Structure formats: C-alpha cells, structure tokens
Amino acid sequence: MLDKRQKYLFKKKLDELRKIKGQHTELISLYIPPNRRISDVMAHLRDEYSQSSNIKSKQTRKNVLAAIESIMARLRYFKQPPPNGMVFFVGMVGEPPKLVAEVIEPPMPINIYLYRCDSQFYLEPLEKLIEEKDVYGLLLIDRRECTIGFLTGSRIEMAAYLTSRVPGKHKKGGQSQRRFERLTEIAAHEWFVKAGEKASKLFLEKENLKGILVGGPGATKREFVNGNYLDYRVKKKIIGIYDTGYTDEFGLREIVNAAANDLEELDVIKDRRMMQRFLNEVRKDSGLAIYGEEEVKKALEAGAVEVVLISDALEKYKVKARCKNCGYEVKEIVEKLDMKCPKCNVPMEILEKKDIVEEYAELAENSGAEIEIIGRESEEGEILYKAFGGIAAILRYKW
C-alpha cells in the first residue's frame, strides 16, 4: 500500500498526464496486467500497427505509428510484466511534436488489459486504484462476547464473533466467594487471551489497516486493552476506545457512529498537531523552528532536522536545465518549467525534473529526518503555505 508520500507523487504524475492533450486521436494508453504474456501484447501491437497504417491524416498516422513503435521497443526489454502489471502512456505531443513516453508500474495490481488511442490519456483505472479506501478494525468486547469487524470506506463487515465461558455474577452453590472470584478471574484471563489472539490475527492479516476502534459497555474493554492481550503492532493502531451498549454485530455500527468525528479528521488531526508543535516553537522563539527552502535544506544537510513540514500545495520542481544555444546549465527550484537562459534569453531544455516534495523527502531520508506532507485544507496547513512558504522544519537541536 502507498504511504502519503508515494500517494502524493502518484497523484502528481497522474495530474501531469491529465494535462497532456493530443491534436488528434494519437495518444496511446496501454494497460498490461501481470499475467498477460508479452508475446501476446506484441502480437496485438503489430495488429494495431497495421491497422493504423490506414489512418488518413498523414501527421496523425505518423504520430500513432511512432508511438506504437516506441512501446514495442520498450516492451522488448521485458520477459514478463512486473508483479503489478504496467501501463504505457505514449504519444507525440506539441509543436514540433515531441515523444512523451511514460511507463508506470502501478502501486497495486491492475487486472485489465486495454489498448486505447485517443486525444488524451486514459487514466481512470489508475485513478480508481488510489482512491482512498481506508480500512479500520473494529473490536467489541465484554466478559460475555467479542465481535471483530472492519470498516472499509463506509461499509461495515463482521469478521468474527466469539463467546466466553466466564461465569456470570452469581456463584453456584457450594463454592466459597473467594474461590468463585478466583475462578472467574482465571476464566476472564483465558477469555481475553482467546479474544486477543483472534483479533491480533485478523488485524495483522488485513492490508491497509489504518487504525483500530475498541468498544463495549463498562470497564472490560479497557482492562482488555491495558492487559497484554493484543499483539503490540495491533495495540499501536488503536485510535480510540468508545462506550457502546452492545458487543455483537449491532455494536459494530454503534462504535462507528461513536467514532465518526475522529475518523473523518484523522489525517487532518495529525497534520494539525505537527503544525501546532512548529508554531509553538516559533512563538517561544526557541530556535528550533525554521522555514524556507534554503534554511531547511542546510539544516537537513547538517543532520539537525527532526521533522520537515512541507505543503502538498507547492507546485515547484527541482530542475536541471541547459541552454540549447550556449550550453549554460542550471540546477534550481522553479515554479515554471518554461525557463529562459539568463545569458541569451532563449528557452532552456529541461534535463531532469523532480517534484519539490520528492526532493525534500530524499534529503530527509538521507539525514534521518521525518517528513510530513501537510494538506492545505486545515487552517494550519494554510499558514504553512502562506506564511512560511510551504516548507518548514522542527530541529533536533539549535545550530
């Protein structure tokens, strides 16, 4: 599954492809699922090639044939598709026509085979792939029953229902009160172990599990959570404990309703907390809060940064560009890609281009810092973007 950064980059890539328009129906999108044989794809492309030779417009024909040739040339390097399949976006774009050729390995397996020639690239299957589908684990427990379920998007499903043998409140005749209580505690412990094992197994198996909600009436749920009954990885994912009246399937809906506000804001809340920490340091004038591209970069290179805060609304790139005329080269962060040579004022050729978030994510990685991509939806996100130029950091120490 994609983390926030990968998702950001993938969306950016799709945004770029979406902006590309062909003059005519001459942009090719080719989706190849992992189980498709390359030789079959090649045969199909040869077929498309011969059909495209009949296209009336000379320019369109030329462009389509060039695109197909380009795909076939690249496909020859593959014995089989990558594990998640691959997608080609190829076409001649602009005036004079320039070949755009993107090969994308999707973050999750694609299961369609599709060839399309159109005036724009066909992106829907990839867009669907990264649509937010967070999964939350649901766990309801008291001393009698335990229900485990999942919330996917807005769908609630039950995954397991267990019942206990913990005796009720009333002891059987002949037992002393102390003995009865001891037996009850032993039975409760065993019940928690059983429920904990089942829940841990189901939650660990689930892909894309973003958090876990625990519910139930009374104090039992906390007793269960505070004891060591859940795998530590599962325990770390608990995002809230809620009171519910029921611990059966009915309780699943109850707990989702109880947690609705928290779920909605989860990412936003995380962003907000981080920004508040930053703003707090700014206010205290502690010297631990810095901002600006250069400042943050220097601190990262010195290894002084704990966490980088970067706005997802920045439309900037780190580029390497060269002047076609005099050969002058620059490496810098820019907003617009139509750069002109400072010496002879002719358009420069972009040799390399990297999204600014990716650039700083790599810098952060190399210096052991964390990076938080902050959405602009929250008030704090807007402050980061507007007041701090979209990039800031909290330092480990003053330097």
Ligand SMILES: [Zn+2]
């Ligand atoms: Zn120049």
